[in-house]
Amino acid sequence: MVMTEADRCLRCGNPVCIDACPVQMDVRGMCDAVARGDIKTAFHRIRETNALLGVTARCCPQLHGLCEDACVMRWGGEAISIGMIQRFVSDWEKNESKQPDSEVDTETGKHVSIIGAGPAGLAAASLLRRYGHSVTIYEELPIPGGTALYGIPDYHLPKDVLLYEIERIKRQGVEIKTGVRVGRDITLTQLLSDGSDAILITTGPKDLTKLDIPGIALKGVHSAYQFLEDVYANGVKAYLEHQTYNLGKNILVIGGGDTALDAARTALRLTGGSVTIAYRRNESEMHVYAPLLDEGKEEGVQFKFLAAPKSFNGSGGKLIGTTMSTMKLGKPDATGRRNPEPVPGQEFDMECDSVLLAVGRGPNSFLQLQSGLKLAKKNAIAVDDHYQTSMAGVFAAGDVTTGETLVVVAMGHGRDAAQRVHEYLMKLEDKHVSLYETYYSQKLSERFYQDMLFDREKKLPPS
Numbered sequence: 161m162v163m164t165e166a167d168r169c170l171r172c173g174n175p176v177c178i179d180a181c182p183v184q185m186d187v188r189g190m191c192d193a194v195a196r197g198d199i200k201t202a203f204h205r206i207r208e209t210n211a212l213l214g215v216t217a218r219c220c221p222q223l224h225g226l227c228e229d230a231c232v233m234r235w236g237g238e239a240i241s242i243g244m245i246q247r248f249v250s251d252w253e254k255n256e257s258k259q260p261d262s263e264v265d266t267e268t269g270k271h272v273s274i275i276g277a278g279p280a281g282l283a284a285a286s287l288l289r290r291y292g293h294s295v296t297i298y299e300e301l302p303i304p305g306g307t308a309l310y311g312i313p314d315y316h317l318p319k320d321v322l323l324y325e326i327e328r329i330k331r332q333g334v335e336i337k338t339g340v341r342v343g344r345d346i347t348l349t350q351l352l353s354d355g356s357d358a359i360l361i362t363t364g365p366k367d368l369t370k371l372d373i374p375g376i377a378l379k380g381v382h383s384a385y386q387f388l389e390d391v392y393a394n395g396v397k398a399y400l401e402h403q404t405y406n407l408g409k410n411i412l413v414i415g416g417g418d419t420a421l422d423a424a425r426t427a428l429r430l431t432g433g434s435v436t437i438a439y440r441r442n443e444s445e446m447h448v449y450a451p452l453l454d455e456g457k458e459e460g461v462q463f464k465f466l467a468a469p470k471s472f473n474g475s476g477g478k479l480i481g482t483t484m485s486t487m488k489l490g491k492p493d494a495t496g497r498r499n500p501e502p503v504p505g506q507e508f509d510m511e512c513d514s515v516l517l518a519v520g521r522g523p524n525s526f527l528q529l530q531s532g533l534k535l536a537k538k539n540a541i542a543v544d545d546h547y548q549t550s551m552a553g554v555f556a557a558g559d560v561t562t563g564e565t566l567v568v569v570a571m572g573h574g575r576d577a578a579q580r581v582h583e584y585l586m587k588l589e590d591k592h593v594s595l596y597e598t599y600y601s602q603k604l605s606e607r608f609y610q611d612m613l614f615d616r617e618k619k620l621p622p623s
Contacts, residue, residue, distance in 0.1 A: 182572030278306020280558030280574030366524030375472030380479030408513020415518030
């Protein structure tokens with residue numbers, strides 16, 4: 161079945177699916193190899209630039225502006241099921257035919273410290289290690305993985321898949337130190353003085369968007385992000401043995417993105433109660449992957465659109481309900497998106513035992529505030545075009561510089577930043593390399609494709 165699906169690929173001369181992938185995964189090469197039944201070649205083609213194959217196969221919204229959305233087959237019918245083919249290939253390697261790790265270039269004697277073991281940091285570490293640099297990742301949580309570990313439910317991303325791919329990165333020679341919070345246990349200055357030739361900060365998103373709503377401090381009003389972290393960070397089994405949330409049987413989730421949907425589906429599984437997502441816009445504007453939204457509906461998650469909380473109501477300090485404003489979509493903003501506005505006099509009450517807030521996260525601001533790094537909007541770390549911060553030798557990438565993004569987008573930022581770190585360490589700043597142009601400019605793409613077809617030797621930058 162997977163060979164038949166892969167054989168639908170047209171093997172475009174200018175593969176726009178690769179252009180749409182933040183890590184430039186060789187979709188065309190994968191499909192060509194799978195169609196021929198050569199799963200081994202397919203694995204090595206896509207592992208060349210993607211350090212978390214099984215993760216991105218499961219949690220990338222491929223049809224939302226990424227590879228499948230760009231697939232030319234989509235315009236005449238259905239896009240190639242790139243994510244499912246990728247998932248098959250990664251599972252084949254994990255479960256049936258372990259493949260050797262990527263080769264490492266000659267050791268450079270340079271050492272890079274990466275702060276944060278989330279998707280951006282892991283992708284960066286893999287590339288830097290391939291270049292021959294020594295790499296140590298510092299992670300404050302007891303288990304590496306970042307948002308992919310604690311922000312994505314197990315039913316969506318089985319954690320054994322993530323941990324397996326982290327082990328592959330460790331086998332490259334990447335050291336991961338957990339339980340270390342840089343900025344508290346050790347400073348950036350200490351890392352640089354203790355032997356780090358460069359530092360890359362990839363601490364991700366953390367700071368919650370604050371709602372100025374009466375009753376926000378009531379017992380029973382929770383952060384959906386913290387809820388997911390508490391449930392999944394140490395494993396669901398550990399959480400079930402020491403549950404810290406009493407959600408009750410009537411749960412209201414506020415938000416319209418992936419976190420809102422994940423929190424709702426998780427709460428439904430934990431309680432078996434009634435779970436409703438309230439969103440201030442309509443369904444078509446939800447930032448969720450349509451198949452996952454359909455799954456949530458099938459499981460019993462309910463939805464209330466064009467509704468936003470006006471106040472959280474309580475008794476004795478405990479939440480008992482929420483007063484909601486009926487919303488309408490008003491005039492477009494600068495981006496062309498219509499702003500939701502409350503309709504006067506059309507408030508209504510919703511009973512609930514608990515509320516999970518999923519209204520957005522900004523960058524994790526802890527380290528930059530502790531270290532005095534130059535800040536950008538919403539306390540993000542300010543970086544230049546080479547991902548360099550205001551401190552010499554310190555770089556930053558991923559959600560800590562942009563705010564919350566997709567896993568694969570953060571990985572792409574991490575890889576780009578790692579390339580800049582490599583150029584800095586090897587004094588190649590005047591020989592700036594674009595990873596995309598290196599792998600997939602039209603001339604190189606044609607050569608790379610022919611190399612694949614005829615199994616010739618290639619010499620491209622490592623991944």
